[in-house]
Amino acid sequence: MKNPYIPYRVNIIDAWYEAPGERCIKTFKVTFADEKVWDAWSHKPGNCAMVGIPGVGESMFCISSSPTEKGYLRFSIMKAGKNTSALHELEAGDSFFIRGPLGNSFPLDEWKGKNIVTIGGGIGQAPLRPVIQWVRDNRADYGELELIYGARTSEDHCFKAEFEEIGKSGDCECHLSIDVEEEKWPHFVGFVPSLLMEVAPKPENTIAVTCGPPVMINFVLKNLEELGFTPDQVYTTLENRMKCGIGKCGRCNVGHLYVCKDGPVFSYAQLKEIPEAFA
Amino acid sequence: MAVKKLSKEKLGEALGELSKFRLIAPAKSDDVVVFKQIGDAGEAFLGYGNSTVPPKKFAFPQTETLFRFVVGNPELNEKNVEEEGTTVIFGLRPCDARAMAIVDKLFSWDFEDPYYLKRRELTTLVGMACVEPPSVNCFCASVGGNPFGTEGLDMLLTDMGDYYLVQELTDKGKKLAETLSAQLEDAAADDEKKAEQMALDAKGKIRRSIDTAGIPEKLPDLWENELWKKVSAACLGCGICTYLCPTCHCFDIQDEVEEMGEGRRCRMWDSCMFGEYTVHASGHNPRPTRKERTRNRINHKYSYYPEHFEVIACVGCGRCINLCPVNIDILDILDQVVDAS
Ligand SMILES: Cc1cc2nc3c(=O)[nH]c(=O)nc-3n(C[C@H](O)[C@H](O)[C@H](O)COP(=O)(O)OP(=O)(O)OC[C@H]3O[C@@H](n4cnc5c(N)ncnc54)[C@H](O)[C@@H]3O)c2cc1C
Ligand code: SF4
Ligand code: SF4
Ligand code: FES
Numbered sequence: 067m068k069n070p071y072i073p074y075r076v077n078i079i080d081a082w083y084e085a086p087g088e089r090c091i092k093t094f095k096v097t098f099a100d101e102k103v104w105d106a107w108s109h110k111p112g113n114c115a116m117v118g119i120p121g122v123g124e125s126m127f128c129i130s131s132s133p134t135e136k137g138y139l140r141f142s143i144m145k146a147g148k149n150t151s152a153l154h155e156l157e158a159g160d161s162f163f164i165r166g167p168l169g170n171s172f173p174l175d176e177w178k179g180k181n182i183v184t185i186g187g188g189i190g191q192a193p194l195r196p197v198i199q200w201v202r203d204n205r206a207d208y209g210e211l212e213l214i215y216g217a218r219t220s221e222d223h224c225f226k227a228e229f230e231e232i233g234k235s236g237d238c239e240c241h242l243s244i245d246v247e248e249e250k251w252p253h254f255v256g257f258v259p260s261l262l263m264e265v266a267p268k269p270e271n272t273i274a275v276t277c278g279p280p281v282m283i284n285f286v287l288k289n290l291e292e293l294g295f296t297p298d299q300v301y302t303t304l305e306n307r308m309k310c311g312i313g314k315c316g317r318c319n320v321g322h323l324y325v326c327k328d329g330p331v332f333s334y335a336q337l338k339e340i341p342e343a344f345a
Numbered sequence: 346m347a348v349k350k351l352s353k354e355k356l357g358e359a360l361g362e363l364s365k366f367r368l369i370a371p372a373k374s375d376d377v378v379v380f381k382q383i384g385d386a387g388e389a390f391l392g393y394g395n396s397t398v399p400p401k402k403f404a405f406p407q408t409e410t411l412f413r414f415v416v417g418n419p420e421l422n423e424k425n426v427e428e429e430g431t432t433v434i435f436g437l438r439p440c441d442a443r444a445m446a447i448v449d450k451l452f453s454w455d456f457e458d459p460y461y462l463k464r465r466e467l468t469t470l471v472g473m474a475c476v477e478p479p480s481v482n483c484f485c486a487s488v489g490g491n492p493f494g495t496e497g498l499d500m501l502l503t504d505m506g507d508y509y510l511v512q513e514l515t516d517k518g519k520k521l522a523e524t525l526s527a528q529l530e531d532a533a534a535d536d537e538k539k540a541e542q543m544a545l546d547a548k549g550k551i552r553r554s555i556d557t558a559g560i561p562e563k564l565p566d567l568w569e570n571e572l573w574k575k576v577s578a579a580c581l582g583c584g585i586c587t588y589l590c591p592t593c594h595c596f597d598i599q600d601e602v603e604e605m606g607e608g609r610r611c612r613m614w615d616s617c618m619f620g621e622y623t624v625h626a627s628g629h630n631p632r633p634t635r636k637e638r639t640r641n642r643i644n645h646k647y648s649y650y651p652e653h654f655e656v657i658a659c660v661g662c663g664r665c666i667n668l669c670p671v672n673i674d675i676l677d678i679l680d681q682v683v684d685a686s
Contacts, residue, residue: 121416146626312456318597322649341568
């Protein structure tokens with residue numbers, strides 16, 4: 067059995083900034099240094115990995131590419147502390163280390179035949195990206211796809227080029243927002259929960275998936291209920307401080323569940339049963 | 346499995362025989378009793394109550410290297426636990442052995458923890474029955490244990506006066522008895538009966554108890570109860586109750602860079618009673634005060650663990666009561682849980 071504490075080396079084949087500033091976001095496209103790792107590797111949308119540099123540390127990130135994108139993995143990382151700052155120093159040609167795939171995934175098989183609406187905020191779009199990509203790559207299996215996404219300013223939008231491309235493809239509708247007015251911004255101005263009410267997706271045969279900062283998620287969940295979504299139609303991811311990523315170090319529990327192992331994906335129905343989930 | 350006896354005169358000889366393995370036994374260090382590797386049989390101190398630091402540290406060390414690396418060119422070297430060798434822990438209390446059996450469940454759950462499990466495989470546990478409860482705050486019988494309990498043990502010794510009754514409990518215990526064949530004799534016909542009576546007497550001497558029936562089921566409903574504020578009011582957040590608890594297993598992982606860019610990734614004991622334990626990178630803390638942390642500690646032991654593994658993660662050793670600097674008492678907390686509505 068493989069030692070789950072020993073990471074795999076990955077080589078960066080491409081890296082670019084999604085968003086500028088103090089809490090900038092950088093996307094890394096990587097391949098495993100050891101080709102053999104691919105043979106044993108399989109992940110699903112929602113799965114995460116512990117990412118780090120020996121000597122600096124490790125932290126948890128979702129794998130922001132879908133398994134339908136072959137031959138590489140993507141991570142989109144916001145600069146938030148020591149480890150992420152060190153990762154941001156790296157460029158194409160450098161390497162870092164990952165342990166994974168970790169955690170559970172979005173139940174995309176169960177969602178076959180349903181419409182899907184994703185509601186993201188800021189870096190919270192990262193876990194939603196593989197869901198969107200998966201649905202687009204398995205288009206016949208799903209109903210309508212609708213994207214709702216907001217960030218503080220137009221510069222803070224992750225995956226901008228992709229949204230443009232998706233919008234033009236006619237695959238789905240993209241609804242974008244920024245928090246405060248900017249010149250020449252053609253889309254919604256205001257917070258994501260308000261944009262959600264403006265778009266007002268219909269709950270019939272629809273799954274809503276939301277990721278973003280905790281305050282946003284809280285309001286989005288309330289608004290989805292108001293729109294008639296039942297808790298079992300709504301999914302989100304939770305974040306917690308992590309160390310082992312495999313349910314041993316005891317750090318990331320919400321109630322009796324471990325976010326690293328039983329999550330990060332939870333249905334709202336599940337979360338309603340856990341008192342600590344939105345602390 | 347067979348029952349033998351070891352005369353006290355031959356104890357030193359037996360320990361000498363066992364010291365061809367890595368032999369861990371209770372020993373005096375200044376004024377406290379600790380489990381440590383002994384070279385000389387005379388160092389063993391078996392007339393002890395219970396050790397301050399539980400022997401869990403030999404399966405789950407306070408700090409251990411997971412792998413070594415070179416920064417920048419991270420050739421990762423996995424640590425080989427096998428080099429630590431075959432280990433015999435001699436003379437531990439049944440509650441501490443049972444605690445290991447409880448923690449085994451976590452470390453073999455879903456992802457197997459290779460370091461812990463390898464060490465457990467290499468270790469034989471030789472228990473010493475509690476003829477007298479080691480402390481006034483022992484309550485093992487309330488949480489599924491027993492002063493003569495055998496769970497987790499490979500061999501159990503009972504002090505019968507001039508000799509120890511030696512019960513082989515597992516294949517590992519049997520093997521150990523073979524190693525000691527020159528020191529062990531056949532037990533007398535009525536020895537086992539005598540020991541059974543001693544076990545009953547020992548149970549009767551335990552002074553503290555709690556009726557745990559219903560506590561795991563009840564805890565979720567008490568989430569918002571004011572009792573958590575009350576029972577945590579005096580807490581200093583020092584973490585002793587968890588650090589020295591034989592069933593606590595939480596750890597941190599840190600990278601240490603040594604000389605010439607070489608280093609090691611290690612894990613070390615951590616405690617959910619520490620404020621920083623759950624702080625997010627954003628600064629948000631889902632368990633901001635001692636109230637939430639105490640609630641988590643009790644829920645983890647008495648609700649979440651039973652939910653996953655059908656066993657309470659507390660063996661009633663009383664350490665958290667004896668060693669808390671402000672006398673916070675888990676039985677008092679549990680009493681309040683029982684009374685709360
Ligand atoms: C399931 C999940 C998915 C995520 N996905 C993404 C994603 O796709 N993109 C993204 O940008 N972010 C994501 N995050 C958030 C990301 O993990 C954190 O923002 C990141 O750990 C913080 O950056 P850092 O490691 O540089 O922080 P650092 O502060 O450098 O932390 C490094 C390590 O030290 C620990 N640490 C931090 N502060 C302290 C302290 N005071 N004392 C002791 N130890 C400390 C941290 O827990 C971490 O393990 C995700 C988080 C989770 C749980
Ligand atoms: S030992 Fe006592 S004071 Fe220290 S953290 Fe535990 S309950 Fe609080
Ligand atoms: S919670 Fe207290 S009594 Fe129970 S096993 Fe831990 S230290 Fe011993
Ligand atoms: S990160 Fe260790 S238990 Fe979840």
